[in-house]
Amino acid sequence: xxxxxxxxxxxxxxxxxxxxSRLTERPLLVVEASATPCVxxxxxxxxxxxxxxxxxxxxxxxxLDTPELVEHDPQTQTTQIAMLAGVLLQFSDHVHPEPEARRxxxxxxxxxxxxxxxxxxxxxxxxxxxGLGFHPRIGVARSPTAARLLATLRNxxxxxxxxxxxxxxxPVPLETLPLPAATREGxxxxxxxxxxxxxxxARPELARRHGPExxxxxxxxxxxxTETLPRFDPPPExxxxxxxxxxxxxxxxxxxxLKRLLRQAEAHLRGLNRSLxxxxxxxxxxxxxARITATRMAPTRITLERGDPGIRAEDWLPLWQTRLEREVxxxxxxxxxxxxxxxxxxxxxxxxxxxxTPGHPPSDAQLPAALARLxxxxxxxxxxxxxxxxxxxxxxxxxxxxxxxxxxxxxxxxPAQMICGTALWLQDPRPIxxxxxxxxxxxxxxxxxxxGQDVRRDYAVTRDRQGRRLWLYRCLRxxxxxxxxxxx
Amino acid sequence: MPGIDALLDHPALWRGRSAAPAANASVWPSGHxxxxxxxGGGWPRGQLIELLGAPxxxxxxxxxxPMLAACGREGYWxxxxxxxxxxxxxxxxxxxxxxxxxxxxxxxxxxDTLWAGEQCLRDPAFGVLLAWLGGPVETAxxxxxxxxxxESQACAILYRPPGAAEQPSPAHQRLHWRPDTDxxxxxxxxxxxxxxxxxxxxxxPVP
Numbered sequence: 001x002x003x004x005x006x007x008x009x010x011x012x013x014x015x016x017x018x019x020x021s022r023l024t025e026r027p028l029l030v031v032e033a034s035a036t037p038c039v040x041x042x043x044x045x046x047x048x049x050x051x052x053x054x055x056x057x058x059x060x061x062x063x064l065d066t067p068e069l070v071e072h073d074p075q076t077q078t079t080q081i082a083m084l085a086g087v088l089l090q091f092s093d094h095v096h097p098e099p100e101a102r103r104x105x106x107x108x109x110x111x112x113x114x115x116x117x118x119x120x121x122x123x124x125x126x127x128x129x130x131g132l133g134f135h136p137r138i139g140v141a142r143s144p145t146a147a148r149l150l151a152t153l154r155n156x157x158x159x160x161x162x163x164x165x166x167x168x169x170x171p172v173p174l175e176t177l178p179l180p181a182a183t184r185e186g187x188x189x190x191x192x193x194x195x196x197x198x199x200x201x202a203r204p205e206l207a208r209r210h211g212p213e214x215x216x217x218x219x220x221x222x223x224x225x226t227e228t229l230p231r232f233d234p235p236p237e238x239x240x241x242x243x244x245x246x247x248x249x250x251x252x253x254x255x256x257x258l259k260r261l262l263r264q265a266e267a268h269l270r271g272l273n274r275s276l277x278x279x280x281x282x283x284x285x286x287x288x289x290a291r292i293t294a295t296r297m298a299p300t301r302i303t304l305e306r307g308d309p310g311i312r313a314e315d316w317l318p319l320w321q322t323r324l325e326r327e328v329x330x331x332x333x334x335x336x337x338x339x340x341x342x343x344x345x346x347x348x349x350x351x352x353x354x355x356x357t358p359g360h361p362p363s364d365a366q367l368p369a370a371l372a373r374l375x376x377x378x379x380x381x382x383x384x385x386x387x388x389x390x391x392x393x394x395x396x397x398x399x400x401x402x403x404x405x406x407x408x409x410x411x412x413x414x415p416a417q418m419i420c421g422t423a424l425w426l427q428d429p430r431p432i433x434x435x436x437x438x439x440x441x442x443x444x445x446x447x448x449x450x451x452g453q454d455v456r457r458d459y460a461v462t463r464d465r466q467g468r469r470l471w472l473y474r475c476l477r478x479x480x481x482x483x484x485x486x487x488x
Numbered sequence: 489m490p491g492i493d494a495l496l497d498h499p500a501l502w503r504g505r506s507a508a509p510a511a512n513a514s515v516w517p518s519g520h521x522x523x524x525x526x527x528g529g530g531w532p533r534g535q536l537i538e539l540l541g542a543p544x545x546x547x548x549x550x551x552x553x554p555m556l557a558a559c560g561r562e563g564y565w566x567x568x569x570x571x572x573x574x575x576x577x578x579x580x581x582x583x584x585x586x587x588x589x590x591x592x593x594x595x596x597x598x599x600d601t602l603w604a605g606e607q608c609l610r611d612p613a614f615g616v617l618l619a620w621l622g623g624p625v626e627t628a629x630x631x632x633x634x635x636x637x638x639e640s641q642a643c644a645i646l647y648r649p650p651g652a653a654e655q656p657s658p659a660h661q662r663l664h665w666r667p668d669t670d671x672x673x674x675x676x677x678x679x680x681x682x683x684x685x686x687x688x689x690x691x692x693p694v695p
Contacts, residue, residue, distance in 0.1 A: 368565055368613035374593060374604055384592040386577050397578055410587040413578035422582050424549050425573035467667025468545040485576060488550025488694060 001106040001118075002147035003088075003125070003136040005081075008102045009041040009072055012080050015133045015242065015260060027067035031057055040072040077102065083264070084134065086234040089271030091115070091125055096144075096229035103151070105144050105229060118158045132264055141165060143223035152176065165222060170196030177217065183210050195221075234272055238279065238340040240264055247286055247332035251324040254283075254333065258320055261338045262313035269311045274343040278305035281320070284335035299337070302327065305380075305403065306372030309344050323376040375402075392416040392446045393455055394426055394484055416444050420459045423471040425486040432483045435462040438472060461487050516616065516643055519554025520692050526676070526683035527661075531555045533615075535660035536630075536637040536644045540653050540677070544572045546667040547694035549618075552645065556616055557584035564615025564642070567608045569593045570601045571620050598622060602629045609636035609644060617644045624655060631658045653677060670694075 005011070009030040027046035029039050037057040046067055051060040061067070078099040085097040085104050094107035108121055115121035122138050129136050139150030140158045142165050150157065150168070153176060159165035172195040174187055186209070192198055198206070199218070207215050219225035242257050258281075269275060283300040304323055310316075375383045386398045392414050419442030438460035446455045457473040464470055469487035474480070515530030524530050531537070531552070539548060556566055566589055568575060577587040593608075595601045598621050608614045630646075637644040637660075646659065653664060661679040665672045671693035676684045683690065 368591075368608070368611045370607045370611035370613070371591075373607050378593070378595060378600060378604060382594045384594060386575065386587065386590065386592065388578065388587075394576060394578070398574070398576075410577070410581065413581055417578040418582065420579070422579040423576050424553075424579055425545065425571070426576035427573050463667075466543050466546075468543055469547055470545070485573060486545030486549075488545070488547040488553075 001092075001108045001122070001125070002139045002141075002144065002151040003084075003104045003106070003129070004139070004148075004151040005084075005102045005104075005134060005136050007041060007135065008077060008080060009070075010043055011134050012076060013070060013245070027051070027064045028070065029057070029060060029064070029067050030070050030072045032072045082232075082234075083240070083268070084129070084132075085232045086271050087128065087132065087264070087267040088125070089232070089234060090128075090267065091121065093231075094229075095232040097232055101148075103148065105147065107229075108140070118160070122158070128267060132267065133260070141168075141223075143220055144227050144229060145217070145220040146223065149176065149221065162222060166199065169221060170194060170199065172196075174198065179214065179217065183214055186210055234268075236272070236274075237343060238265055238268060238276065238338065240268070240339075241335060241337040243335045244333065247334055249329065249332050251327050251329060254324055254336070255317070255321055257336055258324075259313065259317055261336055262316050262320070265338055265340075266311045266313045269343070272343070275309040275311050276340045276343050277309040278303060278342070279316075279338055279340040280304075282337040282339065283329070283333045284337065285329075285331040286334045300327070300330065304372075304376060306369075308367075308369065319372055319376050322373060326377065326379065388413075390414075392444060394420060394423075395428055398426075416446065420444055420473075420484075421461065421471070421487075423461075423485050424488045425471075427483065427485045429473075429482040429484055432470075432472070432481050434474075434481050435460070435464075435470075435472060438462040443476075444473070459484070516555040516558050518552075522690060523674075523692055526674075526681070526690055528681050531643045531645075532660070533641050533643045534638055536634045536646065536658075538646045538648055538652070538657055538659045538662040539665055540648050540650050540662065541665040542650050544620075544647075546665075547672055548647065548665055550694050551665075551672055551692060552616075552618070553583050553585070555643065556580075559615035559643075560584065560586040560589045562615065564589070565613050566590050567593060567605075567614050567617045567619075569605055569608075569617065569619035570595045570598075571618070598625050599629065602633055605644065606633055606636045609633070609640040609642055612641060614640070614642045617642055618647065619645070620647045621652075622649070624652065627656070627658060634658045634660065 010028075013030070024043065025045065027049055028043040029046055029051060030041040031037050032040045039051055039053055039055045039057060039060050041053055042051040042060070046060070046064055049065070050063045051067070081097045081099040081102065081104060085095045088095050088104060088106055092106045092108050092111050096105040097103075098105065106125075108118065112118050112121055115124055118140055122140055126136065126138060137151045137154050139147045139152070139155060141147040141150050142159065142162065146165060146169065149172065153172065155168065157168045159168045174184065174192060174195060177184075177195070187198065203215060216225065220227055240261055242261055244257060248254055248257075265279070280301055280303045283302070285299060302323060304319060306319060371383060380402045383402055385401045387401055388411050389397055389399045390411075391397050394417070397417065421441040439462065441459040441461060444455065444457045444459060456476040458476060459471070459473045462470050462472060470483055471485045471487050473482055473484055475482060514533050515527070516533060517530045518524050518527060541548060559566055561584065566585070568590065570593070575590060575592065577590060580590065581587055593604050595604060601619055601621060602625060605617055605619050608617050633644065633646075650664065653662070657678075659678070662677040663679075664675040664677055668691060671691060674690040674692060676687070678684065
């Protein structure tokens with residue numbers, strides 16, 4: 001299968017642009033910068049006025065009414081093709097990008113059963129790319145060369161066997177074949193117009209007159225000679241960026257470009273067969289023009305983690321939206337970058353068909369799904385899971401965890417802590433006057449190995465006049481009573 | 489309308505829209521026979537209950553320890569929203585509450601507390617939710633919480649200052665507590681069953 005992206009440059013621009021009308025209403029030219037600049041791509045308005053790709057820029061400017069000019073960036077084109085190749089890995093393990101020709105080849109012979117036939121597979125591919133904002137021309141054939149040709153010709157036939165391929169290719173004009181000009185001229189001179197005419201001729205004669213390259217091309221077209229193409233090897237991490245053409249001032253407006261990015265990330269990860277639990281979003285800011293010097297603003301980095309791994313854009317988007325609501329933009333945003341370096345190995349299971357039955361206790365290994373939403377809105381510091389630190393002194397015995405990793409083990413309380421009793425609430429120790437009557441609990445000794453830092457306390461419970469049940473201790477060193485917390 | 493509400497809240501009435509819980513799974517045991525009788529079996533799951541009283545630390549948390557232990561035993565999560573002090577988990581553990589199931593959520597204002605409570609109630613992993621509210625809150629937010637509680641399997645407890653009794657509340661039940669010589673005295677301000685109608689105080693010894 002061959003995918004050709006004739007409008008790659010324009011579509012890349014459109015992806016970054018929330019406002020479509022700017023790209024469609026006024027003539028727009030993507031210009032290749034060189035000694036004699038020429039038009040690389042033109043939008044529909046420009047084409048209607050007569051501009052064509054490959055035209056000299058001066059000619060195009062003469063016929064167009066103040067077109068908008070955007071410089072062509074071959075580097076971006078290569079990155080985009082690589083990104084799409086990563087996306088297409090979900091359909092085949094053998095993907096071969098050809099950035100120069102803005103084309104990607106896919107070996108789909110082994111995937112067609114899985115996707116329910118070649119026609120269905122082609123539609124899936126088309127839909128996937130459409131969701132990302134690309135409109136490819138797709139050609140499907142038994143050989144890569146024929147697929148390329150069919151894609152260029154926008155021929156929608158799917159020739160399954162060699163006879164059908166021959167039939168499909170026969171009416172193809174010879175001018176469309178990638179042949180040297182001399183050969184093309186020679187063929188035309190003997191009255192050949194279509195590929196079918198050529199295929200009817202005797203092979204040895206053709207080889208003698210036009211050289212073995214022509215025969216080799218025919219063989220590759222008909223799949224008689226196998227063509228080996230190197231496999232695309234995607235980078236093992238997620239790093240997607242999007243440049244915005246317009247500045248975004250409010251966090252709410254970030255949802256649109258972010259959705260694009262998340263969809264792209266989902267497709268990319270599906271291709272890699274990886275999953276992820278957290279990702280980082282970088283908001284690139286416009287350079288703030290201070291009065292004297294233009295200082296570069298550091299990008300705002302926001303990391304989001306959730307309890308269970310997943311790749312679906314629909315799941316991530318609401319999380320990001322709640323998270324971004326809390327964010328105040330220090331400067332207008334001109335670019336987004338989504339990164340995740342820690343990809344998880346097991347592919348994420350899609351959401352199960354039936355929602356989890358209520359009343360069914362959650363499994364041990366999983367954290368409640370609500371935690372991701374909570375920490376997105378309230379901040380990571382708001383979600384606390386307490387862990388035992390191993391220090392007997394109550395005020396230092398617990399550490400706080402804010403991450404969303406699976407649960408940790410809790411050692412049983414130390415004997416010294418058992419003596420302190422089963423109080424429920426803890427505070428930092430606060431000096432209080434001696435209680436009238438206290439019910440003693442036991443003695444805690446800690447830090448005796450550390451000279452001067454040792455702690456010897458007699459714990460007790462009492463009630464104060466308001467009815468509160470206080471958890472107290474008397475420091476044996478000073479005799480002073482302290483309130484440690486509340487009994488309940 | 490109150491008649492219909494009371495009818496719909498009746499524990500013996502099964503409603504097709506809600507997933508049918510097991511007959512004895514709709515309550516968490518309260519650990520006190522008298523309280524179990526008064527509440528109709530135990531602390532009801534899928535309800536929003538207000539506990540009004542002050543000051544913090546009189547035993548109103550210890551009152552719920554049997555429920556928390558039962559909840560932890562069954563593997564459900566316990567959410568503590570905006571408590572006035574830090575839970576001392578080495579003390580909770582010997583009482584049968586697994587510390588790894590306790591989640592502490594700190595918020596800055598009551599609005600966030602109620603929002604977080606709603607999120608927790610919408611998650612089937614939570615069995616008990618304890619939330620502390622400091623001041624008066626909008627009835628609309630409480631109503632949202634009540635709806636979320638009614639659709640969940642969790643028992644949602646709101647601790648509120650005694651002054652909140654003046655304000656009407658959409659909670660399923662409202663109890664007022666006062667420290668007693670060796671426990672708590674509970675009054676039912678709003679609820680269903682004989683206890684609510686009798687208006688009698690219930691004395692619960694809290695160890």
